[in-house]
Amino acid sequence: MLYDALPDRHVRCNLCGRRCMINEGKSGLCLARVNEKGVLFTQSYARSCSASIDPIEKKPLFHFNPGARVFSVASPFCNFFCSFCDNWIISQQRRLTDTKELTPTSLVNAAQRLGCQGISYTYTEPTVFYEWAYDSAKLAHEKGLFNTFVTNGYLTPEAVKTISPYLDATTVDFKGGGDPVFYRDQMRVPQVEPIYECLMELKHCGIHLEITNLLVPKYGDSMTHLRDLAIWICENLGEETPFHLLRFFPNYELIDVPQTPVSTVEEARKIAIDAGLRYVYAGNIPDHPWENTYCPKCHELLIERHGFNIRKWAITSDKTCPKCRTKVAITGGHY
Numbered sequence: 001m002l003y004d005a006l007p008d009r010h011v012r013c014n015l016c017g018r019r020c021m022i023n024e025g026k027s028g029l030c031l032a033r034v035n036e037k038g039v040l041f042t043q044s045y046a047r048s049c050s051a052s053i054d055p056i057e058k059k060p061l062f063h064f065n066p067g068a069r070v071f072s073v074a075s076p077f078c079n080f081f082c083s084f085c086d087n088w089i090i091s092q093q094r095r096l097t098d099t100k101e102l103t104p105t106s107l108v109n110a111a112q113r114l115g116c117q118g119i120s121y122t123y124t125e126p127t128v129f130y131e132w133a134y135d136s137a138k139l140a141h142e143k144g145l146f147n148t149f150v151t152n153g154y155l156t157p158e159a160v161k162t163i164s165p166y167l168d169a170t171t172v173d174f175k176g177g178g179d180p181v182f183y184r185d186q187m188r189v190p191q192v193e194p195i196y197e198c199l200m201e202l203k204h205c206g207i208h209l210e211i212t213n214l215l216v217p218k219y220g221d222s223m224t225h226l227r228d229l230a231i232w233i234c235e236n237l238g239e240e241t242p243f244h245l246l247r248f249f250p251n252y253e254l255i256d257v258p259q260t261p262v263s264t265v266e267e268a269r270k271i272a273i274d275a276g277l278r279y280v281y282a283g284n285i286p287d288h289p290w291e292n293t294y295c296p297k298c299h300e301l302l303i304e305r306h307g308f309n310i311r312k313w314a315i316t317s318d319k320t321c322p323k324c325r326t327k328v329a330i331t332g333g334h335y
C-alpha cells in the first residue's frame with residue numbers, strides 16, 4: 001500500500017517519513033519492504049513475532065477505555081534504529097525467523113476469544129506492518145473491537161488518513177523531548193518534522209491521542225526541549241492531551257547510561273504542567289503519586305493506579321469530578 005511506481009522499476013515508499021526510493025531487487029531502510037520488478041511488497045504481512053494480552057494502561061493509554069484488555073501484536077522490523085530500544089530483539093534483529101503466521105481473521109478471533117475489547121499494534125513499529133494492521137483493524141471494527149497504534153509517529157499523513165476510519169487511539173512516543181540531535185545520533189532519524197505532520201493528521205482525523213516522552217540521562221533529558229515539546233502539544237493538540245514522562249532503564253547498546261532519576265521525571269512533569277498541559281504522568285515508577293489522575297481544577301484524586309492496574313475509580317458516570325463537577329477528558333467506557 002501507499003507507494004509510487006517510478007520509471008525503470010524504481011519505487012518510492014510513502015508509508016513513513018523516510019519515503020525511501022527503492023531500486024529493483026532492493027529493500028527499504030526498514031528491510032520489511034522489497035521492490036520486486038517495480039512492485040513494492042511487504043515481507044512481514046501476518047508474520048507475528050509477539051502476541052500478548054495487555055492492560056490498555058501499558059500502551060500507555062490512560063484516558064481511552066480505562067481498564068480495557070487489548071490483544072497486542074507485532075511483526076519484526078522497524079524504521080527507527082534506537083540505541084536504547086526496549087524491544088531490540090524483535091525490532092532490530094530484523095529477521096523473519098521466530099515468527100508465526102497470524103492472519104487478520106485469526107488475530108481478531110483470538111482477541112475475542114481471550115476477552116479483549118480491542119487490539120493494539122505495538123512493541124515494534126506498526127508503520128512497517130501497515131497492511132497487516134490495516135486488514136486486521138478493518139475486520140476488528142466489524143466485530144466490535146477497537147484498534148490502537150503505539151508508534152514513533154513517523155507515519156506519513158496519507159498513511160494516517162488511509163487507516164483513520166479503523167484507528168481509534170494512538171500513543172505517539174517521543175524520546176529526548178524531540179531533540180533533533182538526539183534523534184540523529186541515537187536513533188538514526190535524520191529529521192523530526194514528519195512526527196509533527198503525523199500528529200497534526202491524527203488530530204485532524206479525530207483519533208484519540210496520548211503522547212509519551214522518554215527521558216534519557218545525559219543525552220536526552222534537556223528540559224528546554226521538554227518545555228518546547230509540552231508547549232507544542234498544548235498549542236496544537238490541546239491542553240487535555242495526556243502526556244506521559246517515561247523513566248529510562250539501560251538497554252541494548254546504551255547500557256553505560258544510568259536509569260533516569262525520579263527527580264528528573266518530577267522536574268519534567270512540573271515543566272509540562274507549567275506549560276499548560278492538564279494530565280501529565282510519571283511513567284515506569286510504580287506507586288508514584290503522578291501515576292494517578294487528578295482533577296485539573298480541584299486536584300481531587302480521580303483514578304488511582306498501581307503500575308498498569310486501576311485501584312480506585314472516582315469519576316462519575318457522566319465523566320466529571322465528583323467534587324467540583326469539572327469534565328474529565330476520558331474517551332470510551334471504564335472496564
Ligand code: SF4
Binds near residue numbers: 017018020032
Ligand atoms: S516503511 Fe520502510 S521502506 Fe517505507 S519509507 Fe519507511 S523505512 Fe522506507
